[in-house]
Amino acid sequence: MSELLLETRDLVKMFGDHAAVAGLNLEVHPGEMVGLVGPDGAGKTTAMRLIVGALHPTSGGIRVAGYDVPAQIEKAREHLGYLAQKFAMYGDLTIAENLEFYAEVFGITGEERIKRSRQLLTFAGLQKFENRPAAALSGGMQKKLGLATALIHQPKLLLLDEPTGGVDPVARQEFWHLLVGLLRGGSGVLVSTPYMDEATRFNRVVFMNKGKALLNGTPRELMAQLDGRILELSAQPQRLAHQVAQADPDVEDVNAFGDRLHLRARDANAVMNRLPGALVAAGVSMAHIRFVSPTLEDVFMNLLETK
């Protein structure tokens, strides 16, 4: 078993009588990207703030690269990079100046400071823009600069809090390429995202709600739990088809996806047998109904709606 980059044990953080984190166990190994997903207020950001030592835990333990947090926070921080949702960036400084500033914060000076800034500019694909003030960057480029600054001291463990929120689809894919490059170097990443499509590419996904981890597994394991329960329905008019499907006793959830409807069923075979007749009776014309593979979004909805 390789050395753990991150380990939390029964981690708890109370705010008054509210448990923002309520007994959380997490592990991140070298080369592993672990995703934290869950609804707003699930405790994802609080968990990250505890791990970086910005908040003190009420109880439980945290180890980063073998060092205890918060007791050995100074040692732990040498191995820890953090990109917050809203990170500090000097808008009137250029990209290169921002990077050099963060290098100095971590005590990196002289030749080494210049060398690492250059490397990270290239890594993030920002060399063409190095003299541009950070305030003039698009959202996607700002996130790349944020990532570069979080990497300036070559941390082993990287915490990214919704790094691709508000970023366009093409820039999101570029960001992803950067992260996978880091994993190959043996780093570990703990990342949160609102995009379930991205979460499908994590090595492991931890679903959090109310401060706890409800599920923890590879995306394929988690999606397999819903195998045979997701149906795709193509029918017109769609609004009426939606109502008829919703009324079926074995349909738990109906979601419009483009010009199709996705149904989550308790008993999909019963729905397959019953629904076409009900649709015809309601005056809906059905093109097809068939089984489709579950997505992580289906897993997310299932967890939150069937409680």
Place this chain on the structure above:
Amino acid sequence: MSEIKTSGQTAERNSVISTRGLTKKFGNFTAVNGVSFDVMPGEVVGYLGPNGSGKTTTIRMLCGLLHPSAGLALVMGKDITKEPEQIKQEIGYMSQKFSLYDDLTVLENLQFYFGVYGVSRELERERTPEILRMAGLENRTNSLTRELSGGWRQRLALGCALVHQPKLLFLDEPTSGVDPVARREFWDLIYDLSSKGTTIFVTTHFMDEAEHCGRIGFMSFGNLLAFDTPTALKHKYLSGAAWSLDVTPLLEAVDLLAEMPGISQARLQGDRAQIILGSDSLTPDLLAADLRGHGITVNAIEPVEPTLEDVFNFLAKKGAAAVA
């Protein structure tokens, strides 16, 4: 007379939004470059494009918040340069950074916006419960706004944007930072408004949301590259069928696929690669053999429906190439 002319351009008075050559420059930088389109009553229009492509600047001009450098735009039949104050009274606008007062309660925020729009006390009394019900905030009227989670804040912001019953609603990344459940609930509200006749103009980076829009405008470097239905965009801009590939290692495979002859584009889709074919001569067997020759493990190749993310990918690259 249903149209007005300015310097040879004609805009439609009957459209909810009508722009002709709409342009905004900041110094030497052209943020919006000669954009022309029409939005009809009751439409849900998605306005897409990479970060920094001019979407927000367009919306700010249409809301009467920014003065255009050139061109013409009518909103609810009114010229944005001549009647911006009137337009502000008739439209709703909500962005990710919509101003809510954190130290006020839900109800107090609503009351503030009723005041801003000069809605009469009588109408305010009538509308308040309706808006609270629509936004699902009935049980949170006395909650402090700072204590609301992202999803509830968005609903409150939407409620505040609707106090004056606008017939046209601008939404600028309304679901950024909102979880998947809250996102769906938010879109249910949007459909509801749309079915009652409100015209919606919305920007988003979620391509599954864009699939729900009646028509899509696509911006790149200030230019409007396309404006059409999702189905028409797929027909027009995707050269061939879409295939989904279960392959490892995934990123190497995507990079290889992007360079292969017979493939017009390749991208990540979940834990798979998704490609758009550029020619009919490629077969799954040929492609699998080619990939294996490069050391890629191929578990499955399946035809799939193309999505708007394929279109986004194509147009974003086309737009970037045009200005390179």
